[in-house]
Amino acid sequence: MPFWLFVGLFSLALALFFTHPWLMRYEINQAKADSLQRLGAYKTSLLATIDRHLxxxxxxxxxxxxxxxxxxxxxxxxxxxxxxxxxxxxxxxxxxxxxxxxxxxxxxxxxxxxxxxxxxxxxxxxxxxxxxxxxxxxxxxxxxxxxxxxxxxxxxxxxxxxxxxxxxxxxxxxxxxxDLRKLEQSWKASGDAVWVTDKRGIIFLASSAKWHYTTLQPLSDEVKSELAETRQYGNGPITPLKRVTEWQSDDWSTLDLNADGPQLVFGSSIPGYPWQMHHRMPLAEVQTQVQWKQSMTVLLYAGLAVGSLFYRERRRRTHAQNALARLTAERESHQRAIIQNTDVGLLNLDDRFRPLYLNERARRLFRLGSDDTFSDPSELIQPWHPEEAGNGSSRAEGVSSDGNRFPILYTLNPIRVGEHNEFILTVQDVTELTAAQQALQEANRVLEHRVQERTRDLEEAQAELAQNQKLAALGRMSAAIAHEINQPITALSNFVASSQMLLARNKIESVNENFLKIEGLVARLSKLSRQLRIFSGKRNTGSAFVSLQAPVHYALELLGQRLASEQVECHQSLPCDYQVRANAMVLEQIIVNLLTNAVDALDGQADARIDIRLIELETSPGKVSLSIEDNGPGMGDEQLSHVFEPFFTTKPMGKGLGLGLAISYSLACDIGAELTVSSRPGKGTCFSLILPIASAEKRENHS
Structure with a gap:
């Protein structure tokens, strides 16, 4: 191996050995700066939560x-x-x-x-x-x-x-x-490991609950006794966390957290409170950073290219920071421009509600000059309620510098700026809105007055219409009565004149025949008078609990001979003997009238048939229906609309007075029943008498 290469490798090994502690402290300091920056946000959220209730x-x-x-x-x-x-x-x-x-x-x-x-x-x-x-x-x-x-x-x-x-x-x-547990849950959701300790180093707030009521340092016997007396953290033991011997400092601590391994813990005091907030990160992350930088140092020895790359990266970072600073300045300028040009007045107040800043809209609203100011918002807003901060909008009066008053809506909201409390006051002039509301209220009053006048007019018109209808009904009834009486009277006059002539001619038998006819006409007038008295007079409506089958049997027995002579087949369906509360004689008269009307409708009808049914209504529980249905010619809608009117009849002249159904309808109303009709031309007509069933309990009480 060449000597210079050996020297180079030896020098590199010495450099790595001696720079390792320095690089470790450097990276730890970098991690500390990052942790303190993060802790600032977490402290703000904690202080905001506490200050909201302080x-x-x-x-x-x-x-x-x-x-x-x-x-x-x-x-x-x-x-x-x-x-x-x-x-x-x-x-x-x-x-x-x-x-x-x-x-x-x-x-x-x-x-x-x-x-x-x-x-x-x-x-x-x-x-x-x-x-x-x-x-x-x-x-x-x-x-x-x-x-x-x-x-x-x-x-x-x-x-x-x-x-x-x-x-x-x-x-x-x-x-x-x-309760600060929701705050802990937000810390946990952020992914950061955060602790809050008291003045004795005991962890009482943490992003992970398993570190609750552990301590960063051993506790003295005096502190343990105090905790046992106050039960501040319950009755469980306070466990101290194990410290790592190396990488300790006054600015941070290194703890061995068992499964989580060695952890760096950075603390920051919470202003105004005897607490500290901590952020922790694995020591292995810092060691990884150091190893990476040492690897970079090795690569630096490999050539100037790596150095150039590192220099360019640093330069790019510097440019990015400068660009971020310019962007931040531009954004602040843009935000200030928005605040200045907004349509509402904005006032920034300190924690004692003294003015810090007013936008131009607020100065114009209260007619303040560029040098004018005020010491308290109550000079501009009356009434002023600072205790309602954060509770939404409040209505008040604004007072301008010249004493003019105008309606406003204002909102006071607290904000946290760094370590200080401030307030944002928004003021909106609602003069036009108030005037519009007053105009709308006045329009509503006028409209209500008109509605009342129109209602009175309609009630008067309705009363007048009802009176006219009564007079019209009275006129129709008078005309019908006159018509019904006029024919017999005319016939009587003719028979009297004829009898006088026959007497003069000594025709006694013809005179007797006229007398018989006169007697029939008198009987007809008597019957008409009697039915009119029944229809218009006061009837005996005394009631008792009676059977519905009995009046049906009575009517069939009374009309039995006529049914047989006119070959009318009558079918009964009376499965139960229902008890109702009614007048027995009135009930018999109604059923006789309805059955007589059905027989009259079947005059000359082949296969004449009447069905009598008694059923309990499913659609109206507690009520029973007695229906009498014939298979006669039926009636159209026009005839049905007049069927219960006095003197209305579909029978030939002289066969009926048109009072039977009208009397039956009136009698049904008297006993609290309901009489209805349905018909189809060529299919027949059905009359139904609906009455409430008398319960066993009512019958017992009555008895």
Whole structure:
């Protein structure tokens, strides 16, 4: 082997040996920078979750309803079971705030009211006086404490505040519990390994639950005793993680996580809280990077081409970073242009609601000059409710610099900028919208007034039409009565005149024949008068529980001789003897009228037939139908529409008065029945009497 080659290989081996530790630290520092950048995003999400509820205990502690509920306990009043209605109030606030639980304790640490008062794990009656968040709040300081729930076993962040009486005395502690498990699930979904430790190095939040309540460093006996007393992390042991002897530093730690192997753990403090957030990555990844770079070093010795390639890559990266910086600047400029030209006023406020930035639309809206400013949004918006931040739009009045007032909609939303809290206030002028709404309301009032007027006109017209219909019906009835009476009276006059002439001629037999005819006409007028009295007079409607078969048998017996003489075949289908509540005589009269009408319709009909059927209706449970159907000539639609009208008849002149069906219909209404008709020309006509069946229970009660 040539000497120079041996020297070159020896020099390369020495270079690799001595540069390995340096490369390892370099890559670890690079990994640290990347981890800190990632931790910034995770810290922002954690702080946003906490800050969203941080104000809630102080707000609740000043609520008069909560203060009065504790005051009633001090006066010796016993709380109702479950603490109604205070526990229900806490439940409603808890649901709206999105927190896990809210509960209220007395100065001894006993919980009297809780949002979970209806659950099996209710806090009501439990004493949490041993918890630090209780002792801190009782001492007048806001409580901030992460722990595993002593009752529910569910970990969470406890925020507490003292509740003062009007005298200034601390009469209790209000506590809000926040569940951070959803935040852990989002960490797990991101694929990064993230831990959060307390001031003693104990892991209580992690993207993987198996690292819960392990510690990055051994715990002293004093700390173990304190944890056992407060039960901060439950009753289980706190297991310390094993440290690797090499690759340790003040800026990171290296731990042996068994199956996961050696891991680099980078920590970053969380501002304002006694916690640290950690990101871990396998040490093998860094070693792989170092091995790769050492391989690159070997390749550098192989030729200038590799060096040139590496230089070009670095240069390309620099150009990319410069391009990214230019793109970022252009994007910021573009976003500012959008903000300046938007149609709504935008105001950026700090955490004390002092102005940081106003766009041009906001200045024009409130008529502010380029140098004009304000110290509080209440100068521009009345009423101003900063406590409604994040709850959507609110309606108010805008006040311009010249004192002009105009209707607006404003929205106040919190944002997180780095480590600071800020607010975005959007303001929209709704003057035109308000005027349009008022115009629409006025139009609706006018329209409602017109509708009322038209309704009154229609009601008056309807009443007038009903009166006209009554008069028309009365006129038709008067004409029909006059027609029915006029013929017998005319005939009587003729027979009287004829009888006088016959008497003068001494024709006694002819006179007797005239008298017989006059007697028939008088009987016809008497029958007409009697039926009119039945139709228009007050009838006896007294009712009882009667059989439906009995009146059918009565009518058939009454009309039996006529049925036989006119050769009308009558078929009965009466399978059950149904009981109905009706007047027996009225029911008999209706069936006799309907059966008589059917016999009259079959006059001269070959194969005359009447079917009487009694069936229970399937379409109307609890009702029975008695139908009388003939196979006569039937009726058309025009005749059916008048069939129940007085003096309407299809019989030849002198054969009927047209009152039988009208009387039957009126009698059916009197006993609470329904009389219907159906007919087809050439097929016959069917009349159906529908009545409700009397139940056995009703018959027993009646008896």
């Amino acid at each position: 104000y809630l205990p102080r707000v609740l502690a000043s609520d008069p309803r909560i203060v009065n509920s504790l005051g009633s306990l001090e006066e010796g009043e016993a709380p109702s079971p479950g603490g109604f209605p205070t526990s229900r109030l806490l439940e409603q606030i808890n649901r709206k705030a999105g927190s896990d639980e809210i509960f209220l304790m007395d100065p001894d640490g006993t919980t009297h009211y809780s949002s979970n008062y209806t659950t099996e794990d209710s806090f009501v009656g439990m004493n949490y006086g041993f918890r630090p968040y209780f002792r801190d709040a009782l001492a007048g300081a806001p409580g901030f404490y992460f722990a595993v729930g002593a009752t529910s076993g569910i970990p969470g962040l406890f925020l507490s505040a003292p509740v003062y009486a009007e005298s200034g005395k601390t009469q209790g502690v209000i506590v809000v519990k926040i």
